[in-house]
Amino acid sequence: MTKAIAILHLSDIHMGSGFSHGRINPKTGLNTRLEDFVNTLSQCIDRAINQPVDLVLFGGDAFPDATPPPYVQEAFACQFRRLADAKIPTVLLVGNHDQHSQGNGGASLSIYRTLAVPGFIVGDSIKTHRIATRNGEIQVITLPWLTRSTLLTRPETEGLSLAEVNDLLIKKLEPVLEAEIRQLDRTIPTVLLGHLMVDRANLGAERFLAVGKGFTIPISLLIRPEFDYVALGHVHKHQNLNPSNDPPIIYPGSIERVDFSEEKEEKGYVSIEIAKGKVTWEFCPLPARPFCTIEVDASEKDDPQAAILNAIAKKKIENAVVRLIYKIRSEQLDAIDNGAIQEALKSAHSYTIRPELVSQLARPRLPELGVGTSLDPIEALKTYLTSRDDLKDIMPDLLEAAQSLLDSDRDSWLETEEEKGTKTQLTLEIGE
Ligand SMILES: [Mn+2]
Numbered sequence: 001m002t003k004a005i006a007i008l009h010l011s012d013i014h015m016g017s018g019f020s021h022g023r024i025n026p027k028t029g030l031n032t033r034l035e036d037f038v039n040t041l042s043q044c045i046d047r048a049i050n051q052p053v054d055l056v057l058f059g060g061d062a063f064p065d066a067t068p069p070p071y072v073q074e075a076f077a078c079q080f081r082r083l084a085d086a087k088i089p090t091v092l093l094v095g096n097h098d099q100h101s102q103g104n105g106g107a108s109l110s111i112y113r114t115l116a117v118p119g120f121i122v123g124d125s126i127k128t129h130r131i132a133t134r135n136g137e138i139q140v141i142t143l144p145w146l147t148r149s150t151l152l153t154r155p156e157t158e159g160l161s162l163a164e165v166n167d168l169l170i171k172k173l174e175p176v177l178e179a180e181i182r183q184l185d186r187t188i189p190t191v192l193l194g195h196l197m198v199d200r201a202n203l204g205a206e207r208f209l210a211v212g213k214g215f216t217i218p219i220s221l222l223i224r225p226e227f228d229y230v231a232l233g234h235v236h237k238h239q240n241l242n243p244s245n246d247p248p249i250i251y252p253g254s255i256e257r258v259d260f261s262e263e264k265e266e267k268g269y270v271s272i273e274i275a276k277g278k279v280t281w282e283f284c285p286l287p288a289r290p291f292c293t294i295e296v297d298a299s300e301k302d303d304p305q306a307a308i309l310n311a312i313a314k315k316k317i318e319n320a321v322v323r324l325i326y327k328i329r330s331e332q333l334d335a336i337d338n339g340a341i342q343e344a345l346k347s348a349h350s351y352t353i354r355p356e357l358v359s360q361l362a363r364p365r366l367p368e369l370g371v372g373t374s375l376d377p378i379e380a381l382k383t384y385l386t387s388r389d390d391l392k393d394i395m396p397d398l399l400e401a402a403q404s405l406l407d408s409d410r411d412s413w414l415e416t417e418e419e420k421g422t423k424t425q426l427t428l429e430i431g432e
Helices: 032-050 070-085 162-182 304-313 330-335 338-344 358-362 377-386 389-407
Strands: 005-010 055-058 090-093 120-123 127-133 136-143 190-195 229-233 249-251 268-275 278-285 291-297 321-328 350-357
Touching: 005 032, 005 229, 032 070, 032 268, 055 136, 070 090, 090 136, 090 190, 120 127, 120 136, 136 162, 229 268, 291 304, 304 321, 304 330, 304 338, 321 330, 338 350, 350 358, 377 389
Parallel strands: 005 055, 055 090, 090 120, 136 190, 190 229, 229 249, 291 321, 321 350
Antiparallel strands: 005 268, 127 136, 268 278
16 A cells, blocks of 8 residues: 655636735735735745655745735745745746746746745646655656747738637647656656646636637547646636546636626635545645625616615625625715715725716717727727727737737637737626
């Protein structure tokens, strides 16, 4: 009977994001959301040290981007350093948010290799790492977020549609992965650690968060008898893509809610026991801060204020990040007492209030987009984006993504210009 190796698998930390959902803690001077992320991460690390586990696998996306402010990097490093102190081997996989996309800028996590942190491995290439743990050896194949520049040259993709580029990438990836699989030691357990979008994944929040930069991997590439466990990152909603568990193909999901799209998702990490040919895993929930959306249509109510207060009273808002969205008619504006609404929301951790005027919703907000004017979809999108100052930075990417969608005959999540630095959001919620 061989000993089992205990692994803690976590992913998508995104430390430093969502500051708009927090406030400054007067005691520390830090945004409370940074403190939340540090708190949940520290609970993962506590578990790893207290159990103790033999190996920690991080599935990628440490920060919102590759150049986080120093104090955010430090907060992250302080937690992972505890693993190094406890002599727990750790693999840090590079996700799409960790890659610097301007040229060959490296990744935010590469510093851990540069500093030669004992026991730390940075997974920024497709490679097999043989790791000696307290309970035996294990091999981990790292498969970081792939961009088309990883596997393809520019001339190869010239003139190809997005779908064709996607297919070509998969064709290139297959033999590379196969080569790693061929040289595996069949006598010790094997984990594939990948930051990727699997075609079977239920997108959850990443759909809104990062966009479809990059391509989709068919699950058949991951269901291999050579793998005892497939540890994934990228999708923020926890899920097992292979319920028959041969092998388990697991997204642990993010450890904290990054935005409101994750409101209803449970957050946590995965604890694994692995021996060659035998694996068990368990999702371990983390006390992530709750998010709460309160939507009220008060436009048909005699007493809109009472309707809004009622809706607030029905929800558990204590210590939650709350957003109140209510609809009223412009004639009802005088009946709204903002002070009283704010008082009712006082126990929330933070809140935003968004009134929507029904009469205003009924007619187009941009005259250029009104009835009787005909615009092609791109012109219409341009007009809309020009009116949105907050989207100005990503406007070129959005237009390009929209054009690609129009050009391709099927939905494709592949971007056309990998060199673009900004994160494009393909799923534009008009009116959001
Ligand atoms: Mn990601």
